[in-house]
Amino acid sequence: MSVPQVELKNMTKRFGANLALNNVSLLIRSGTVHALLGENGAGKSTLVKCLVGFYHPDEGHIQVDGREHRLNSPRDADALGIGMVYQHFTLVPSMTVAQNLVVSGARLPAYINWQSELRRLAQVTRKLPFHVPLDVRVSQLSAGEKQKAEIVKQLYLGRKLLILDEPTSVLTPAEADEVLGHVRSLTRAGELSAILISHKFHEVRRFADDVTVLRRGASVRTGPVADLTDDALAEAMIGEPVSKMVQHAPKSPPKSDIILSVRDLCVNGDNGLPAVKDLSLEVRAAEVVGIAGVSGNGQLEFVEAMMGQRDRSGTMTVSGSPFNGTRREIARLGVYGLPQEPLKNACIDRMSLAENLALRNFDRVPLCRGIAMNYGALAEQAERLVAQFRVKAPGLNASMSALSGGNVQRAVLARELTQDVRLLVASNPTFGLDFVACEETYRRIVEARNRGTAVLLISEDLDELLGLVDRVLVMSAGRIVYEVSADGADKRVIGKYMAGMKAA
Amino acid sequence: MSSISGIEPVPSKPLGTAAQLSVALPVLAVLLASAIFAAFVALSGQNPATVFGLIVQGGFGSSFAWQDTLSRAAPLVLVGLAVAIPAQAGLVIIGGEGALVLGGLAGAVVTLPFAGVHALPMQLLMLLAGALIGGLWFGLAGVLRQYRGVNETISSLLLSYIGIAVFHHLTEGMLRDPASLDKPSTHPIDPSYMLPTLPGVGVHAGLAVSLLLAIAAHVVLRYTRWGFALRVVGGSARVARMIGLAVNRWILGASVVAGGMAGIAGAIEVAAVQGTANSSLIVGYGYSGILVAFLARHQPLAIVAVALLIGGMQASASLLQRRLGLPDATMLVFQGLIFVCVLVADAIAQQLRETTRR
The missing domain is CATH 3.40.50.300 (P-loop containing nucleotide triphosphate hydrolases)
Incomplete structure (x- = not known):
């Protein structure tokens, strides 16, 4: 089976009133790495979820080697050789790499002939430019080795188009380079095509052939990586010329206390x-x-x-x-904090924006006298903080989960940093x-x-x-x-x- | 993104649609359960219209029916609160029956050493004893959860069975009045200590106690920092710890207060109705309370209304039996149907919320 050329044409996907994908087309040339850039919520994951059969596009279709296919389930994607490597590992830690690979097969026989399976495995891995120990438990592998094992799993399953969803976010820079380098050489050798979802420009520049930038569900820029500068990519991503990154305040020598x-x-x-x-x-x-x-x-x-x-x-x-x-x-x-994933770790999603803004001082004057809450004062404080930190929300009484990620963060910044x-x-x-x-x-x-x-x-x-x-x-x-x-x-x-x- | 100016300062209320949903779904669930129940009675050879007519008549059709309904609603309100208060803190505690019977037992025996004292302190003492023992019983479930990682739903249910067993053990052993021959009971409390009847209503004062506690729970949960903190703890223990709330203490506190409510319900049953602790106390109020709290979405004031409805249904059971020969358990079938439908409606609402969020 040669490496297919996959094309997505005019994909549109709506979730209620929300247009997640707006007429996006994408061509992954055979034997190349195609990078997908975009902010969170730009539609990258919706697009690839259509490609692996989790979502069905409202409009548009998917062509593999010029023939149109309808992907109703991940099983259909599997039949076409399309597979996905996730940001987080999907291997069973307590099993060996070999066991993981064998059980990942879509159709397992009732009786597993381990001898022949292991022989087949060895054949697959022998051709690879890198080594993954097969008889070691996954829990003993380093993060880089686990990610390589994930890729071996895809190859073992006969996948020809790999979708890599921020595969390096849990790796060290050296491990990231190695893993992506292997993907790169596999595509060069004509074993694979790949879609690389990434936030990191330097990864895209080093390891991808083509790049498509998504913004608000639409494809805003596409072409060979070599033709686009980092500034052009960043501008396409955020939709406006890039202002200078945060300037470091001059580093004063730290005070002694x-x-x-x-x-x-x-x-x-x-x-x-x-x-x-x-x-x-x-x-x-x-x-x-x-x-x-x-x-x-x-x-x-x-x-x-x-x-x-x-x-x-x-x-x-x-x-x-x-x-x-x-x-x-x-x-x-x-002592205050800015945790990661603020919606989960710094907010109560079933309480309102105004109440979340009050988590630090709800039991102090003026929000509370004695034990009685003053919800008027609570709303006033919320109004002030929302204006000061430009939090965009459907309303002060909207539940926290109705806010976008950036606005949740603004709300948490407002609450923590005004103390x-x-x-x-x-x-x-x-x-x-x-x-x-x-x-x-x-x-x-x-x-x-x-x-x-x-x-x-x-x-x-x-x-x-x-x-x-x-x-x-x-x-x-x-x-x-x-x-x-x-x-x-x-x-x-x-x-x-x-x-x-x-x-x- | 719309502007946020002109928003009224009110405490957190879900969005309009969500609020409508939270009223509509329990109503739909009750209607669906009624339809299934109608089919059930039709299969038993009765006309559903007659049956529903008798339920209304037996629960709410006369002043006598209302008295019966109200005196049943009093414990239901309290055991409903015993489920709803921990629910604010994210707990599902369903062992109200155990706390109720042990609270009743405590209320039945605590005044026995004192004879001929003024009634009011004795009545308060009975309620207090019930609250303490009930609180202790739920507190165990809270401790097991926070310090041993035992699921509070399961432990409270199992503790409920233990509580009932302890109740039998004591009422048939150590604390048994030798004069109670056919029905092992504790010594009867001094008749002068019994809770009085509310003037003009014809229902015992326990109804007033439970209404007052429901209103107090409403005010505390909605308008005080305690209610706010409890909702934070229930929303996310991680975040509650981050902002410095002592989560273990809040969970324990909520459990103890809730158990106290169930214990008071038992003490009221003893001090106002039974006059002694015996197996008549174990009639499933604790389990009905779960239904009451779920139907009322754990809102204390709604609990009062739902308790009236369920109390009325239970009050009508004897009428159904007398007129149509339907067994007592018929009403239990209806209750069970309602509960199943409410749970299904909850699950559907959850799914709806998740799909709209995506």
Whole structure:
């Protein structure tokens, strides 16, 4: 079976009144990597979900090698050799790679002849330009190896068009380069075509042949990558000329007073095993300290323990006073946070926008006297914050889940940063946000720092981190393994520490 | 995106359509259940119109019927609150029956040592004892959930069976009045301690107690910071912890208060109707309370209305039996049908909400 040429023609998809795809056409030439760029909500995932048979387009059709096909289910996509690699892994951790591959077959016989299956597997993997251990449990693989195993799985299943949905978001830069490099060489060798969904321009530039930019459900720019500059791509994505990225305020030498001090912090993960081990760090006033690391190295547990969401041992002091996350301490010491996925982690989706804006001070004057709530004052505060932070919402009483991701973030920024903030803990604050909301988040964080707030920024996005921080710490396997000031930071060295390797 | 100016400052209310939906669906569910019930009685050889007529007559057709309905509604309101209050904190506690019977037992025995005292303190003492024991019983479910990870729905249901067993054990053993021969009971409470009848209504004062508690629950949940905090805890424990709320304490508190409500219901049944604790207390009020709370969408004032409806249905059962020879359990079938339909309607509403969100 040769590699097919897949074409999507005039795809339109509506969800109620919402036009998710507006007459989008896309041509994936045989043996190429086609990148799909766009902000969140631009329609990228809707488009590929049509291609794998999860959604049915209202208009338009899909052609494979010039013949029209109707994909009613993922099974039809499978028959055409179209498969998807997700951002997060879909392998069973407790099974070996080989077992995972075999059971992934659509039609399993009642009796599995492991010998012949393993022989077939070996044949598939022998031709590959990279090696994945077959008899090792998936739980023991590194993130990069898991992602490679996902790709091997697609090849084993005979897929010829791979859709890669932000496949590198959980990988170190080196792992990302390796995985995408392999995809690239497989397409060059005529084994595959691929669609690469990405936010990262440098990935698109290095690994894709063609690129299509989606904005608000429409295809706004398409062509060979070589013909388009980064600026042109960014402009197409956000629909207006790119303003300068957030300018770093000149790095003043940090003031001497320590705001946050963590000593010998130990935290257990959900599985009861230590996730954070004897971690110590300090953050000074008017300083942004970044924690880099591949996701799942204890950052989440660390942040939750600091915010009082998780049990811990060790000490944490803010401005010299012990902090355990009670309401009184939060108000007195000024500890606030910007969690990732704010709708889930910083908002109550079934409460209204106005009430969510009041989560920090609902029990204080003027919102509350004695025990009686004053909903008038609560609405006034909401109106003020919504205007000040330009939150767009159907109304103050709209439930939080009716807001777009960027506006949820604006609401959380409004709530957290209008308090008397002395320590701000931001954890992947821009994860899943669109360009404009990201920029705004960065700007607000830098502003807070310039007012003297100590900021601890945990991010899996190294570029984001290096653009904002004064000092970088690298977290790996629950420990801080490396520290460097932002001026002296070398991405490659940081990447090696992130991957848990002893750096040169 | 429309502008947000000119929005009235009111506490959180779901969008218009969602609010309409939350009223329409229970009504539809009751109608559907009535249709199925009509088919059921038709199959038993009765005319559905006659049956529904008798239900209305037996529940609401005379002052006697109203008295019966109201005195049944009183405990139903309280056990409904026992489900609705934890529901605000995201808990589904369905063990009201156990807390009710143990609360009733506590109320029945707590005044026995005191004879010839002023009635009012004794009456308060009975209610308090019921509240304490009921609160303790639900508190166990709360503790098991927060500190041992045991699902509160299952533990409260199982604790309910344990509570009923303890009730039998004590009323037939240690606390049994040797004079109660055919029906093991505790010693009867001093008749002067019984709750008085409300003047002009002909129903015991327990009705006033339960109405007052329903109004209090409404006010606390809607207009105080406690209600606000409880909704935050119920909405997301993670976020509640982030903003510094002691989630464990709120969950425990909600459980204890809810158990207290069920316990008071038991104490009222003893202090106003039975005069002693015996197996007559175990007639399924606790389970009917689950239905009441779900039909009322866990809104305290709606619980009062639904409790009247369900109370009326239960009051009419004896009329159905006398006139048509339909067994007592007929009304249980109707109740069960309503409950199933409400649950299905809830599931459909959930799906509707998710598809419109996407």
